[in-house]
Amino acid sequence: xxxxxxxxxxxxxxxxxxxxxxxxxxxxxxxxxxxxxxxxxxxxxxxxxxxxxxxxxxxxxxxxxxxxxxxxxxxxxxxxxxxxxxxxxxxxxxxxxxxxxxxxxxxxxxxxxxxxxxxxxxxxxxxxxxxxxxxxxxxxxxxxxxxxxxxxxxxxxxxxxxxxxxxxx
Ligand code: SF4
Ligand code: SF4
Ligand code: SF4
Numbered sequence: 001x002x003x004x005x006x007x008x009x010x011x012x013x014x015x016x017x018x019x020x021x022x023x024x025x026x027x028x029x030x031x032x033x034x035x036x037x038x039x040x041x042x043x044x045x046x047x048x049x050x051x052x053x054x055x056x057x058x059x060x061x062x063x064x065x066x067x068x069x070x071x072x073x074x075x076x077x078x079x080x081x082x083x084x085x086x087x088x089x090x091x092x093x094x095x096x097x098x099x100x101x102x103x104x105x106x107x108x109x110x111x112x113x114x115x116x117x118x119x120x121x122x123x124x125x126x127x128x129x130x131x132x133x134x135x136x137x138x139x140x141x142x143x144x145x146x147x148x149x150x151x152x153x154x155x156x157x158x159x160x161x162x163x164x165x166x167x168x169x
């Protein structure tokens with residue numbers, strides 16, 4: 001039987017954002033604690049000025065970086081009456097990191113700098129390589145904001161929980 005992480009990994013290598021892993025809104029913290037507290041009111045979805053939160057299966061909210069960038073404005077946290085999103089839940093908003101997959105045009109010698117240009121953290125830099133410069137992700141700088149996901153013309157970038165991103169490269 002193929003494990004769920006393997007399926008996610010395979011989807012990623014095909015260059016597509018998988019919906020297998022729920023990417024919760026910022027400051028959700030531990031998944032179990034979040035699910036216990038969240039009433040599915042979706043006030044966070046309505047409050048997000050960037051429109052990057054969506055309901056999933058009519059129940060709990062998820063972050064969809066294909067829709068844009070999380071600015072960490074915290075409007076979602078402030079809208080969450082049952083405190084399923086709470087600044088005290090986690091030190092960092094989340095543990096998401098971007099990862100660049102094999103669908104990247106630059107890896108095929110096509111000039112493309114879209115992800116680098118949009119990254120406000122300067123987390124994507126290009127290193128010279130035979131056949132053209134290739135993007136490198138600085139995981140320390142990356143905040144998982146997702147700005148790079150939607151601008152990539154080949155959907156080569158996903159954001160994923162830090163413990164999943166960066167494995168088996
Ligand atoms: S922090 Fe702001 S931009 Fe990010 S998900 Fe919450 S409301 Fe949306
Ligand atoms: S935007 Fe996409 S295709 Fe362009 S360099 Fe970045 S990862 Fe590669
Ligand atoms: S997720 Fe945000 S911080 Fe990370 S590489 Fe993409 S644009 Fe930069």
